[in-house]
Amino acid sequence: MPSRVTGAAWLDSAARNNGVVHLTDDPRLAAQALADGHLAAVPTETVYGLGARADDPHAVARVYAAKGRPADHPLIVHVRDADAAWQWAAAVPAFARDLAARHWPGPLTLVLERSTRAGDFVTGGQDTVALRVPSHPVFRAVLDELAAITDDPAVGVAAPSANRFGRVSPTTAQHVEAELGALLASVDVILDGGGSDVGVESTIVDCTGPTPVILRPGRVSHDDVVAATGLVLGDHSPVRAPGTLASHYAPHARVVIIDADDASRNHIDPDATTDTDARTGLLALEHVPTPPGIVRLAAPATVDDYARVLYAALREADALQLTRVLVVAPPPDGIGAAVADRLRRAAAS
Numbered sequence: 001m002p003s004r005v006t007g008a009a010w011l012d013s014a015a016r017n018n019g020v021v022h023l024t025d026d027p028r029l030a031a032q033a034l035a036d037g038h039l040a041a042v043p044t045e046t047v048y049g050l051g052a053r054a055d056d057p058h059a060v061a062r063v064y065a066a067k068g069r070p071a072d073h074p075l076i077v078h079v080r081d082a083d084a085a086w087q088w089a090a091a092v093p094a095f096a097r098d099l100a101a102r103h104w105p106g107p108l109t110l111v112l113e114r115s116t117r118a119g120d121f122v123t124g125g126q127d128t129v130a131l132r133v134p135s136h137p138v139f140r141a142v143l144d145e146l147a148a149i150t151d152d153p154a155v156g157v158a159a160p161s162a163n164r165f166g167r168v169s170p171t172t173a174q175h176v177e178a179e180l181g182a183l184l185a186s187v188d189v190i191l192d193g194g195g196s197d198v199g200v201e202s203t204i205v206d207c208t209g210p211t212p213v214i215l216r217p218g219r220v221s222h223d224d225v226v227a228a229t230g231l232v233l234g235d236h237s238p239v240r241a242p243g244t245l246a247s248h249y250a251p252h253a254r255v256v257i258i259d260a261d262d263a264s265r266n267h268i269d270p271d272a273t274t275d276t277d278a279r280t281g282l283l284a285l286e287h288v289p290t291p292p293g294i295v296r297l298a299a300p301a302t303v304d305d306y307a308r309v310l311y312a313a314l315r316e317a318d319a320l321q322l323t324r325v326l327v328v329a330p331p332p333d334g335i336g337a338a339v340a341d342r343l344r345r346a347a348a349s
C-alpha cells in the first residue's frame with residue numbers, strides 16, 4: 001500500500017513498525033493518522049471502531065475494503081458534540097435534540113436527514129446520515145486533536161465496528177489486531193484504550209419520521225428513549241439499516257439459544273446430542289449451572305456484565321475451537337434486550 005506524506009515526522013517513524021500496523025495508546029498518533037488520510041482503529045464505550053476521516057472518500061473506501069463490507073451499507077459518523085453533529089444534518093427535529101441532550105456523549109446513534117457534508121461514500125447513497133457523539137475519553141481526545149489539526153470543529157470520523165463484515169465486534173485492541181491487523185497498512189494505527197465498557201453497539205434511533213423508531217437496540221433502552229422524548233415510539237421505519245441483518249455478530253461456532261431450565265435439567269438441545277464429537281460451550285448468567293462436559297465461556301453476574309463479556313466469550317469459543325455455543329439469554333430489560341438481539345442474530349447464521 002503506497003503511503004502518503006504524513007504531517008509529522010515522528011508519526012512517520014513511529015507508525016512504521018516493520019510493516020506491521022502500529023499499536024499505540026497515544027491518541028495523537030491516531031488523530032495524525034486520520035488527518036493524513038490513513039485508518040485508525042479506535043476504542044469506544046460500545047465496541048472498537050475502524051475509523052477514517054468522514055470527508056475522505058479514499059480513506060473511507062479503505063475501511064470498506066478492510067472489513068469486506070458491501071458499499072451500500074452506510075457508516076456512523078462520530079463527532080465531538082451535538083453542535084458538530086447538526087452540521088452533518090439538514091433537519092433536526094426537537095425529539096432528536098432531546099435525545100442528544102440526554103444521551104450524548106454516549107452509546108446512542110441518531111439517523112437524520114443528511115446535509116451536504118455527508119457524502120454518498122459514507123451514507124451508502126442514502127439521504128440520511130447516522131451520527132454519534134462517543135463518550136470514551138480516548139476517542140474524545142482523538143476527535144479533539146483531529147479538530148485542532150484540521151481546524152474543523154465539526155470534523156467527523158466514519159467508523160463501523162472494527163471486525164470483518166458479519167462477524168463478532170471487537171471490545172479490545174487485541175481483538176482488532178487479531179482480526180484486522182494483517183489487512184491494515186503500516187501507516188494505519190490501532191489505538192488501545194482498554195476494554196469497551198458497554199460491550200454491545202450503540203442504540204440506533206431513526207429521527208427522520210414524526211416519532212423516534214429504534215433500528216438497533218443498545219444500552220440506551222426503549223424506556224430511555226421514551227423518557228428523553230416524551231413520545232410513544234414508532235415500530236417501523238422506512239429507513240434501511242442494512243447492518244441489522246438477521247445473521248450477524250457470528251462466531252465460527254454454531255450458536256444455539258436454550259432456556260435456563262434446559263441448562264439446569266441438563267437437557268441441552270436435541271440436535272446437540274446427535275453430534276457426538278461436538279465441543280460445546282455455555283454462556284449464561286452466573287446462576288445457571290454448567291452441565292457436565294461443557295466448557296463455561298462466561299458466567300456474568302449481571303446483565304451489564306453479560307453485555308460487556310458477550311463478544312469476548314464468542315471469540316473465546318472460536319479460540320478454543322468449540323463447534324457449538326449454547327446461550328441462555330438474560331432477561332430482556334434494559335441492555336438485556338440488546339444482548340438478546342445480538343444472540344438471536346449470532347444464532348441465525
Ligand code: TXA
Binds near residue numbers: 123129160200
Ligand atoms: O456502537 C457503535 O455504533 C459502533 C461504534 C464503533 O460506534 N459502530 C457500529 O457501526 O456498530 P457498524 O457500522 O458496525 O453498524 C452501524 C449500523 C449499521 O447497521 C448501518 O446499517 C446503520 O448503522 N446505519 C448507518 N448509517 C445509517 C443510515 N443513514 N440509516 C440507517 N442506518 C444506518
Ligand code: MG
Binds near residue numbers: 160161169243
Ligand atoms: Mg458492525
